[in-house]
Amino acid sequence: MDQRICEELGIQVRNTPNAFTLPVADSVMGYILAFARRQVWMDRAVKAGTWQKIPGKSLSECTLGVIGVGNVGKAVLRRAHAFGMTLLGNDIAPVATDFVAELKVEMTSLKDLLNRADFVSVNCDLNPTSWHLINAATLREMRSDAVLVNTARGPVVDEPALIEALKAGTIAGAGLDVFxxxxxxxxxxxxxxxxxxxxxxxxxxxxxxxxxxxxxxxxNLLLGLDIPIDDFESLKTRV
Incomplete structure (x- = not known):
């Protein structure tokens, strides 16, 4: 949405920030756990009649790199910290030092994060600086045994480049919620x-x-219409 045009036309723009932070962060950890512990693949094998013990990894042995340490990125890092993962972060904006210190997150360059992470979680906004942030060049910076997880916005990842990287074995896998x-x-x-x-x-x-x-x-609608909302919480209980 072009907020400048809306402002010129006197159109109010409001949003509902932080609404989906927790379920999205849970989903990221779901992908990471599935790839690390290989449940999906063992389930398929057993159902196909193959008793095959596929090697997995403990998350405490793994490094997670989070691109975009905003609300969702922070929630992902908090969950990963509980599993004992080594944590890397990258963001174009400053991240609160108390958060970084509490979770022992190493803020680093995108290149360094991609070089070191077992799992790379994309949690940044889609904007001119992040469009195709993950592309052929950045995918080549990832480890060949690394997994990319994207629950942010599809165009942050150059999809044809990702497909080629997956075909070539440049990276080991991907968990994708957006395209x-x-x-x-x-x-x-x-x-x-x-x-x-x-x-x-x-x-x-x-x-x-x-x-x-x-x-x-x-x-937001009531605020836009200048309707008093002093008793908004009480209103919710009466509806």
Whole structure:
């Protein structure tokens, strides 16, 4: 949305920030756990009649790199810290020093993060600086045994470049909740890749989060109409 034009036309623009932080962060950890512990692949093997013990890794042995240490990025890092992961962060904006110190996050360059992380989680906004931030060149900076997780916005990742990297073994896998074109086209090569986990832009799924968005939207509407909301919490209990 062009906020400058809206401002010129006197159109108020409001949002519902931080509404889906927790379910999205949970989804990131779900992808990381699935790839580290290999449950999805062992489940497929057992159901296919193969008793195969596929080697996994403990998260305490792994390094997580988070690109975009905003609300969601911080929530991901808090969860990963509880699992004993080594934590790397990258952001174009300063990150609170108390948060970094509390979780022992090493803020570093994008190149260094990609070089070192077992898992790379994309949690930045989509803006002119992040469009195709993950591209052929940055994918080559990742370790060949690393996994990319994108629950942010599809165009942050250059999808054709990612497909080529997955085909070539440049990286080991990907967990993708968002795509450049949604719904994901039927002929997308991603649908045929065994080392890729896909979801239909659903990492924000949570009844409680949806409820927060609905009420925050109503609150924004009342504010926009200059309707007093001093007793807004009481209003919620009466509806």
């Amino acid at each position: 450049e074109i949604e719904p994901l086209p039927e002929d997308s090569p991603l649908k045929k890749m065994d080392h890729v986990m896909l979801a239909p832009h659903n990492s924000n799924s949570s009844p409680a989060a949806w409820e927060r968005v609905h009420w925050n939207t109503i609150r």
